[in-house]
Amino acid sequence: MPTISVRKGFQLRLKGRPPQRLNKAPPPAEVAVLPERLPFVKPKLVVKQGDAVRIGSVVFEDKRNRSLKFASPGGGRVKQIVYGPRRSVKAVVIALDADEKAESFHRFTPAEIDAVDRPDLVRAIVDGGLWGLFRELPFRDIPHMDAVPPAIIVHLDGKEPFQPPPSMYLEGRRHWFDYGLKVLKRLGPVVHVSAAADNDFVRREMKQYVTHWVEGPYPSQDPGVLLFHIRRAVHENHSWYIRGQDVLLLAELLKEGRYPTETVVALGGGMPAPVLIQSRLGAPFSGLVDPPPDPTQVRLIGGGAFRGIADDGVPYLGFYDRSVVALPLPRGGELFGFARAGADKPSMSGAFLSRWRSTPFAVDCDRHGDLRSCVNCGYCSRVCPVDILPQFTYKSVLAQEVEEALAHGLLDCVECGVCTFVCPSKIDLCLALKKAKTAYYKEVYDLKPRPA
Amino acid sequence: MKRLKALFDRQRPHFAAGGRFEKLHPLFQAMEDFFFFPSAPTRADSHIRDSLDLKRFMSFVIFALLPPVLFGIYNTGLQARLSAGLDASFWPAVVRGMGIVMPLVIVSYAVGLSWEILFAAVRRHPISEGFLVTGLLFPMTLPPTIPLWQAAVGISFGVVIGKEIFGGTGRNLLNPALTGRAFLFFAYPANMSGDAVWTVMQGAGQTAVDGFTAATPLVVAGGAGPGEGVAAVLQTAGYSFGRLSVGTYPGSIGATSALLCLLGALILTGVGIASYRIIAGGILGALATGFLLNLFAGQSVNAWLGLNPFYHLVMGGFAFGMAYMATDPVSAPGMDAGRWIYGFLIGVLTVLIRVFNPAYPEGIMLAILFMNLFSPLIDVITIRLRLKKRVPNV
Numbered sequence: 001m002p003t004i005s006v007r008k009g010f011q012l013r014l015k016g017r018p019p020q021r022l023n024k025a026p027p028p029a030e031v032a033v034l035p036e037r038l039p040f041v042k043p044k045l046v047v048k049q050g051d052a053v054r055i056g057s058v059v060f061e062d063k064r065n066r067s068l069k070f071a072s073p074g075g076g077r078v079k080q081i082v083y084g085p086r087r088s089v090k091a092v093v094i095a096l097d098a099d100e101k102a103e104s105f106h107r108f109t110p111a112e113i114d115a116v117d118r119p120d121l122v123r124a125i126v127d128g129g130l131w132g133l134f135r136e137l138p139f140r141d142i143p144h145m146d147a148v149p150p151a152i153i154v155h156l157d158g159k160e161p162f163q164p165p166p167s168m169y170l171e172g173r174r175h176w177f178d179y180g181l182k183v184l185k186r187l188g189p190v191v192h193v194s195a196a197a198d199n200d201f202v203r204r205e206m207k208q209y210v211t212h213w214v215e216g217p218y219p220s221q222d223p224g225v226l227l228f229h230i231r232r233a234v235h236e237n238h239s240w241y242i243r244g245q246d247v248l249l250l251a252e253l254l255k256e257g258r259y260p261t262e263t264v265v266a267l268g269g270g271m272p273a274p275v276l277i278q279s280r281l282g283a284p285f286s287g288l289v290d291p292p293p294d295p296t297q298v299r300l301i302g303g304g305a306f307r308g309i310a311d312d313g314v315p316y317l318g319f320y321d322r323s324v325v326a327l328p329l330p331r332g333g334e335l336f337g338f339a340r341a342g343a344d345k346p347s348m349s350g351a352f353l354s355r356w357r358s359t360p361f362a363v364d365c366d367r368h369g370d371l372r373s374c375v376n377c378g379y380c381s382r383v384c385p386v387d388i389l390p391q392f393t394y395k396s397v398l399a400q401e402v403e404e405a406l407a408h409g410l411l412d413c414v415e416c417g418v419c420t421f422v423c424p425s426k427i428d429l430c431l432a433l434k435k436a437k438t439a440y441y442k443e444v445y446d447l448k449p450r451p452a
Numbered sequence: 453m454k455r456l457k458a459l460f461d462r463q464r465p466h467f468a469a470g471g472r473f474e475k476l477h478p479l480f481q482a483m484e485d486f487f488f489f490p491s492a493p494t495r496a497d498s499h500i501r502d503s504l505d506l507k508r509f510m511s512f513v514i515f516a517l518l519p520p521v522l523f524g525i526y527n528t529g530l531q532a533r534l535s536a537g538l539d540a541s542f543w544p545a546v547v548r549g550m551g552i553v554m555p556l557v558i559v560s561y562a563v564g565l566s567w568e569i570l571f572a573a574v575r576r577h578p579i580s581e582g583f584l585v586t587g588l589l590f591p592m593t594l595p596p597t598i599p600l601w602q603a604a605v606g607i608s609f610g611v612v613i614g615k616e617i618f619g620g621t622g623r624n625l626l627n628p629a630l631t632g633r634a635f636l637f638f639a640y641p642a643n644m645s646g647d648a649v650w651t652v653m654q655g656a657g658q659t660a661v662d663g664f665t666a667a668t669p670l671v672v673a674g675g676a677g678p679g680e681g682v683a684a685v686l687q688t689a690g691y692s693f694g695r696l697s698v699g700t701y702p703g704s705i706g707a708t709s710a711l712l713c714l715l716g717a718l719i720l721t722g723v724g725i726a727s728y729r730i731i732a733g734g735i736l737g738a739l740a741t742g743f744l745l746n747l748f749a750g751q752s753v754n755a756w757l758g759l760n761p762f763y764h765l766v767m768g769g770f771a772f773g774m775a776y777m778a779t780d781p782v783s784a785p786g787m788d789a790g791r792w793i794y795g796f797l798i799g800v801l802t803v804l805i806r807v808f809n810p811a812y813p814e815g816i817m818l819a820i821l822f823m824n825l826f827s828p829l830i831d832v833i834t835i836r837l838r839l840k841k842r843v844p845n846v
Contacts, residue, residue, distance in 0.1 A: 012500070138845055231843055232843070233843070234843060234844055234845070236843075237843075237845045299493070299499070301499055305498065305499055305500050306497070306498035306499065306500065307496075307497065307498065308496070308499065309496060310496065310499065325499075327499055327500065329493055330491040330492060330493055331491070332488070332491050333484075333485075333487075333488025333489050333490065333491050334488070334489045334491070335453055335487060335488060335489075336486075336487065336489070337488070337489025337491075338489055338505065338507040338508040338511055339508070339511060342503060345503035346502070346503060347502050347503045347504045348502055348504075348724075349502070349504045349723060349724040349725065350722060350723045350724045351504050351508060351509070351512060351723045351724065351725065352503060352504070354503070363500045364500075365493055365494050365499045365500060366491050366492070366493065366494070366501065367490075367491070367492045367493070367494050367501050368489075368491075368501050368502065368503050368504075368505055369489075369490055369501075369504075369505025369506065369507065370481075370485060370490040370492075370505070370506075370578060371578075372506045372578070372580055372581075372621070372622070373580065373619075373620065373621055373622030373623065374622050375506065375509075375582070375621065375622045375781050375782050376622070376781045376782050376784070376786045377509070377725075377781045378727070378781070378786050378787075378788070381786070381787075381788075387838075387842075389786075389787075389835065391786055392786065392831075392835065406844075406845075406846045407839050407842075407844075408835075408839065409839075409842060409845060411845040411846065412845050415497070417497045417498030418498070420497055420498050420501070421498050421500060421501055421502055422502050422504075423502070424502070424504045424505050424506050424508075424509050425505075425506055425622070426501065426505065428495065428497065430497035430498065431495070431496070431497050434497065
């Protein structure tokens, strides 16, 4: 099948890539569920402090749609509920028992998957608390249970530093992946499976699943980017996506009848020991990263280096987090920093000696400059993988020209963060575009996914 | 270095909110940022950032501008000495040149920065690095005999009317250095054009010795009669193609050397700071128009029509304008296709103004300013054409 070549984006080789070996994390004493890391979800708690919970029992529901449930990844007692401003729920922390109890769900044999009605299958996933694994483009909200997607995109790998590769997360679970794809095809019915064209493991062992090979720098593996390149009609814009790794979680729930508790997590960046580990869902960072770094020196990010979330006061793995990246915090002004040769300073432009370097870079979460106004340099347009001309879309957004911003493709934005990365004026482009998307979602969709 | 940091730390409270010099905080910040590169943690999206910032971006332009500037200092001194009948030795020419050029540069920076500080203090935003380039570009486009007060008025006009009233760096419609120059051109034409202004003459008589051509190549070329080849006329006046490329002739302070401007253009496009499309488009436009006009050379009395188009590239301020002025990203279109069109039309217009308009020997300044006005339109058209092919997502 043809390879989709995504020419735009930016691949940064970061130091701290975990070696391709799977380790096991020490069992944590507690796990947490983080509602704030779920997009647009307004949590309604069904447990309170001190309640006993089991693996798979409901912890909170979505106020927008009470059928949408989110479950506990551990069995024990609710130790603490962390509230944020205006009583928003930031985390439900569960202290694990030595002997965890689990809910049991109906086990579907492969034949049953073929035979069952689609709505029943959907309800099984919803009741199992894993409906949130699906996300609907373009707003990346959790889809409505009654909706039928034009397509479901499964992305097997990702080039954002650092994501667990299929060779590691599939270890010992191949049969589940097959089953999971079967389930997706019942939900679809159109399913696209994408993988990087240079992923040798997938080419050797998973060729039969892949429908689209994608080549290109980060964020070529993003489902939004794939959709941009393959869509032909307007209705395809509302396709769903699910991570290849999460198909295994879905399979575990439906095949084995239990809520999944473990997945593979990549720990990378400025860690003392980057590693791929088999971790509990919702595990605390302190158990994963040993010794825990000093928070005044190092920022721990749940998620990737471009898109992850940090500093929100709840250092646990979120529902979608499959990596933890450590980045040193900035250390203050370098003397005549703007005039340095910069063999260690990565840049998309050619303005540093680093352009001739092929070895990985150590980066920090420094802004490297001060905020200035846009000078129309065009760097952002050069790297945007969906060609939305970020500088013009940003200016339309600021001028509140909604139609113009939409015509530029505001909703196609995959929120990769590369435009913000390259901007020499240090403008928070991605944030501005996301805010505009959310405002539009609120205006037209009332912040709720539509059934059809 | 620790002492320097301590000095800044000691002075910071005076410039912070509530301090005595609270309004001048942008100036303090600019000075501190020059020594100690600004460093702050990012928020999300994304956590990591490119190392290039606007300070380095503008510093590269200044770095690429240095060859024409240094050569300009030498050349100005050289022409001044030659016109007085002195020899062409290097160091005396440099010293003479510095005496003419440095006051202009200092005045340009001092007056311009004062305006920048004023606007930054009133509008409460940091001083942007864009002026560091404008402040050096502007004197390079002036004739060396310009009085200092006129240079001050010119840069004031350029900074205030050319940039600040639109909102400052990043919002100007026109190139600020060229706006200042255009203002001086129309307000004080006697000081900005003619034969006498391009060389600093010595003595009360203000005339050159015999054998020294004080007229610029463009003026000489304009004097070619029907039937005479412009190149031949230039050669008679001593302006061979080689000399025109190197730049050892009277003209604007920094704009004479086409070769050094080419070097600057290569530096800027090599590091990805200037758009090669604008420069290449300009060269193509000038050459295409030149060749087109050559076709009509036999049918007209205008001697310009027959000129080898490559002469257009090295005469006058074309090379300087294309390399440094036209490539100003703010006033140029933001779309790559638009940049080709913009550059091409600048080249076309420059040649047309030179050839057909007897009032203006030099066309590049007006061509760039004119195309600056069209940049938004070029962007709108190229964007609209591009968006037509997109599957809508609304």
